[in-house]
Amino acid sequence: MKRFRFKSLQVRLAARLAALYVVATVIATGALIYEAYDTASSLNDRELSGRAEDLARAVSRDGAGQTRFALPARLASAYADSTDDIFAIRDAGGHLLTASPVEFGTQVSKWPLAKGDPSYFHITDLGTKEYYGLSVEVGSAAGPLSISVARAAGANALVSSVLREFVFDVAWASPLLMLATLGIGVLVVRSGLRPVREISRVAAGIGPDTTSVRLTSDDLPAEIKPLVDAINHALDRLERGFVVQRQFTANAAHELRTPLAIVTAALEAMQGDSELTKLRADVGRMNRLVEQLLRVARLDSVTLDFDAVDLNEVASSVVATMAPWAIAQGRSVAFVGADTPARAKANSVAVADAIRNLIENAVLHSPPGGEVVVTVQSGARVSVADRGCGVPLDDRERIFDRFWRGKGRKTAGAGLGLAIVQEIMRAHGGQVAVSDNPGGGALFKLAFAFADTVEPSTSSSRN
Amino acid sequence: MRLLVIEDEPRIAEILKSGLRQAGFIVDAVHLCADAREALVLIPYDAAILDLGLPDGDGLELLTEVRTAHNRVPILILTARDAVEDRVSGLDTGADDYLIKPFATNELIARIKALLRRPGGALGLELHAGNIDFDTVGQDVRIGSTLLQLPRRECAVLEHLMRRQGRVVPKSILEEKLYGVDDELESNAVPVHVHHLRRKLQEAKATAEIHTIRGVGYLLTEIKE
Numbered sequence: 040m041k042r043f044r045f046k047s048l049q050v051r052l053a054a055r056l057a058a059l060y061v062v063a064t065v066i067a068t069g070a071l072i073y074e075a076y077d078t079a080s081s082l083n084d085r086e087l088s089g090r091a092e093d094l095a096r097a098v099s100r101d102g103a104g105q106t107r108f109a110l111p112a113r114l115a116s117a118y119a120d121s122t123d124d125i126f127a128i129r130d131a132g133g134h135l136l137t138a139s140p141v142e143f144g145t146q147v148s149k150w151p152l153a154k155g156d157p158s159y160f161h162i163t164d165l166g167t168k169e170y171y172g173l174s175v176e177v178g179s180a181a182g183p184l185s186i187s188v189a190r191a192a193g194a195n196a197l198v199s200s201v202l203r204e205f206v207f208d209v210a211w212a213s214p215l216l217m218l219a220t221l222g223i224g225v226l227v228v229r230s231g232l233r234p235v236r237e238i239s240r241v242a243a244g245i246g247p248d249t250t251s252v253r254l255t256s257d258d259l260p261a262e263i264k265p266l267v268d269a270i271n272h273a274l275d276r277l278e279r280g281f282v283v284q285r286q287f288t289a290n291a292a293h294e295l296r297t298p299l300a301i302v303t304a305a306l307e308a309m310q311g312d313s314e315l316t317k318l319r320a321d322v323g324r325m326n327r328l329v330e331q332l333l334r335v336a337r338l339d340s341v342t343l344d345f346d347a348v349d350l351n352e353v354a355s356s357v358v359a360t361m362a363p364w365a366i367a368q369g370r371s372v373a374f375v376g377a378d379t380p381a382r383a384k385a386n387s388v389a390v391a392d393a394i395r396n397l398i399e400n401a402v403l404h405s406p407p408g409g410e411v412v413v414t415v416q417s418g419a420r421v422s423v424a425d426r427g428c429g430v431p432l433d434d435r436e437r438i439f440d441r442f443w444r445g446k447g448r449k450t451a452g453a454g455l456g457l458a459i460v461q462e463i464m465r466a467h468g469g470q471v472a473v474s475d476n477p478g479g480g481a482l483f484k485l486a487f488a489f490a491d492t493v494e495p496s497t498s499s500s501r502n
Numbered sequence: 503m504r505l506l507v508i509e510d511e512p513r514i515a516e517i518l519k520s521g522l523r524q525a526g527f528i529v530d531a532v533h534l535c536a537d538a539r540e541a542l543v544l545i546p547y548d549a550a551i552l553d554l555g556l557p558d559g560d561g562l563e564l565l566t567e568v569r570t571a572h573n574r575v576p577i578l579i580l581t582a583r584d585a586v587e588d589r590v591s592g593l594d595t596g597a598d599d600y601l602i603k604p605f606a607t608n609e610l611i612a613r614i615k616a617l618l619r620r621p622g623g624a625l626g627l628e629l630h631a632g633n634i635d636f637d638t639v640g641q642d643v644r645i646g647s648t649l650l651q652l653p654r655r656e657c658a659v660l661e662h663l664m665r666r667q668g669r670v671v672p673k674s675i676l677e678e679k680l681y682g683v684d685d686e687l688e689s690n691a692v693p694v695h696v697h698h699l700r701r702k703l704q705e706a707k708a709t710a711e712i713h714t715i716r717g718v719g720y721l722l723t724e725i726k727e
Contacts, residue, residue: 296604299604300603300604303604303605304521304607308521308607358718359715362670362715362718362721363723371715373717374718375716410716
């Protein structure tokens, strides 16, 4: 069976601290109580021994050599008034000199004489009370005596109640103290882990676009610093790998251009049949693919410069550029501008590229004679609508993946166009989404994050 | 018509030469800035095709030199796409058009012809699109051998569309052209003229047609059989 483990370091530390504290509290409280009771009982012992000595001083030998016992009046009345305190005194010969009460003396007479260390006893058969006491050998004017003194159980009520109160105090304060300590422990652990949470937040933001970000290890606990340093080194190596790979893609695509241009031009110059037409189309596809690979590689590696861009201007010029191609495909394009200049903080070349890719995609999916409509809306939004078969709900996330191609779709592209659009929008902090075009077809929407439509217009309104 | 091709990649230069020769141009090709500089001074070319990355210098510097020397020869820049982005300003330094590598030879020829069709260009006097012939001096329009009578404003629209054939002419540009003809221009003058012109071309069985690019402008293309 697998043991249940807490995943959170914070919970783990707090739980262990709590367990440690519970054990420590139990031990400390136990030791304290034990010590208190021990002290109380030794106090008791000492009191009993003291009384034995007091009693021994009351024993004397008279001129006739007779042993006499005379308690001072104060003590005599104390013993006479209480049945809590009892005693019996025997001489070295074992004869009972005196006892209070007499029954105790009778019992004691049967016991061996006390020698050396005090011997403890517990009697239950004397009257209605229970007695704890000791027998001790004490020297006196009449020679060594064996004195037994005892006190009724519960007679030292003060000590007991003090003890009980103390134990009770400790008992209810302990859980409170424990909770407080636990709370402090959690807070301390939390604040100790704050730098860890901070670097976790930074680490969560690291992606293919932000490979240069590193985790700071300045405020970190010494135990975690080596881990963070190791992660940073791993990131260094990954970044180098990324750069090499991007560079390779860019170089490969770039190097492919010239031979492709040669092949393209040579094929065009040749006279021939339908086979040649197909070959030209194939080379055309390769050209497009190489071009798009280059775009992707560049988008991955180059940070774009942003300017205030009028989307009306960019979109209409892309429509103008793309129109001859669309018409050659038997489709058409149209532009619907916003009444107010739709300004976005953007890179105009990249935005033009995104719109061009969307138009290309829309034209390729349009029925013959279909019109692709590019619309700019205030709020820095551009949409491209077609009358094709639309994009099924299930595919709407994946169509933006690199090299993704819809099932059964006979498109010329490699599946990079929409991925490029998404990369461009991501670089702008914007979004691209696809939905149904009312009346049929697909509607692609670009939303730029840094829109500024309030800025006064400098260009005249367009048709 | 004589063209200068400035291109250092021998295979591309070769293909350019053969493609342009097939299209009826006389072509000289050089692969160094220095040779190009000399050739442009000696021979009055009708247009030049300039590759930006040359072994002995930068094509853009050559371009600046040529324009500083008041040589107005139409120049089309051939460039890799990244160069366009990084140095798009170069187009403002005096290039007339640019084409991105890899390019289609047909596209290149079309662009060169468009440059030559400009007023003052080598093809600027006689414009052709499909079976439409436009004599800009006499303002005569013929479809095949038939003379087509057009009002002045429609003539102006057609001339401009033919000069820029295969490319979109913004509506605003056509409006500017018509202002020169007619000072009192109605707001929908351009669409109305284009509409009439399109109908007349169709009736005369012209093999070029005018497309409307809604929201942008108009485009004249040849009809392919």
